[in-house]
Amino acid sequence: MGDPREPPEGAPDGGSGNDDEYRSVVFDExxxxxxxxxxxxxxxxxxxxxxxxxxxxxxxxxxxxxxxxxxxxxxxxxxxxxxxxxxxxxSPTRPAARPEGSQLTVSLVALSPASAVRAVADPADPFAGLPPGYGDGAVGLGTPAGAATGHFSRIEVTKALDTVQRYLVASSLAPATLVQGATADVRAFVTPGEQAQFDASVVQPTDDRHHALTGWLVRFDPAQVALAADTVKVAGAMRIDEADNGTLEIATDHTFVYALKAAGAPSGAPVTLETVRRQLSFEFDRTDLASARLRLVDSVLQAGPAPCDGSLAGAVQPVLATADAAAPPTPPPAAASTVPPPVDPGNHARPAWQMCGVLAGS
Structure with a gap:
């Protein structure tokens, strides 16, 4: 009887018929x-x-x-x-694109004299008759101390206030801007997105609510007007707010009083006080803060005494006092029954945005 370990057909040819020698190598599962x-x-x-x-x-x-x-x-x-x-x-507040184009909206208000414009009593001290509350130049701007807001630090707010103050000095107080036609110092503060609008306002000022040069700065025609004193009296304040979590807003409301005389007038010529109220709204994002630039988005200018039928777009046109102070005033174009009440540009409790009015206290 055969070995039960052998296959039924027998051991293969050439084989030993017994694979015990391979049993030590087991390839299990x-x-x-x-x-x-x-x-x-x-x-x-x-x-x-x-x-x-x-x-x-x-x-x-x-x-x-x-x-x-x-x-x-x-x-x-x-x-x-x-x-x-x-x-x-x-970066939740990173803007997709920086604002560009005609961002600034301008309103110009001429305040016509209600009576003959009189010269100041003492040309050597032209501001003697001003009420209390006015300061000399930048002191009168009343720039507040910086304080943190909801999304901006104290340092950022302080930097924005400093930029606004320097802009107001350059655009409202510097003699080169006021009577010499300079614009470069003011333009240096304007954000790149508004520079094209600023340049168009300089080249061709137009009272179209967007391209009036006097929306950006205060200017008098040097061919007609000269400064009787380099000092400018100022009263007003600034307010800090946030337009949104990535935009800081600073609103300013100031009254500037300038001592003026006719261009080329000799010493001792009559001096007229011209009052200009500027109500401005500025915006800053963090790119503006880093570059010490600002975006001016709203500007209202009241100026008087000034003729209602003149244009304030290129320069403020004051009505100057004459030597005898007997010249008749320039009346508003409207009929007497529709003449608005007198407007005091030093009264900041009333909005500056309105049509041509009558200057109170001429």
Whole structure:
């Protein structure tokens, strides 16, 4: 009877019929599963990767069976998601584009004299008759101390206030701006998005609510008017607010009093006080703060005594006192029954935005 370990058809030719010598090498199921072999792709074989028959897999714990390409793709997705979250959280107020174009809106109000314009009593002390509350130049601007707002630090608010103060000095107090036609110092404060509008206002001032030069600065025609004193008296205040969480807003309301005389007039000539009220609204984003520039978005100018039928777009046109102070006043164009009540440009409790009025206390 044959050996039960032999196959029914007998031992193969050339074999010993007994494989006991191989029984020491056992390839059980756990051994086979433990083998981590992955064949090369056809592209890798064609590329000449003959030095190795297989490529190892990345072993990262539970991710040990994931190919490296998949891990790289997963890493890229995670990095992109993290970057989107970071920039979305850290820069919630970043604007898509900086404002440009005709951002400034201007309103000009001439205040006609109600009676003959009289010269000051003492040309050497032209401001003697002013009521209390006016200061000399920048002192009268009443610039407040900076304080943190909801989204802007004390340092940022202080920097905005300083920029506004220097702008007001350059545009309302500097003799070069007032009677010499200079504009460069004022333009240096204007944000790049408004510079084209500013330049158009300089080249061709127009009372179209956007291109009046006197919306940006105070100017007198040097061919007609000269300063009788370099000092300018000022009274007013500034208010700080936020237009939104990325825009700081500063509103100013000031009355400027200028001592003027006719251009080329000799010493001792009659001196006239011209009153100009400027109600302005400025906006700053953090780019403006970093560059010490400002965006002027609203400007109202009242000036008197000035003729109602004249244009204030290019320059303030004061009605000057004559030597005998007997010249008749320039009346408003409207009929007497429709003449508005007198307007005091030093009264900041009333809005500056209105039509031509009559100057109170001429």
């Amino acid at each position: 756990s051994f086979v599963r433990a083998a981590r072999i992955q064949e090369l792709s056809a592209r890798e074989r064609l590329a000449g990767a003959y030095g190795r028959a297989t490529r190892p897999k990345v072993r990262l714990g539970p991710l040990g069976t994931v190919p490296r390409q998949a891990l790289a793709l997963l890493l890229v997705i995670l990095l992109a998601f993290g970057a989107a979250v970071y920039f979305g959280v850290s």
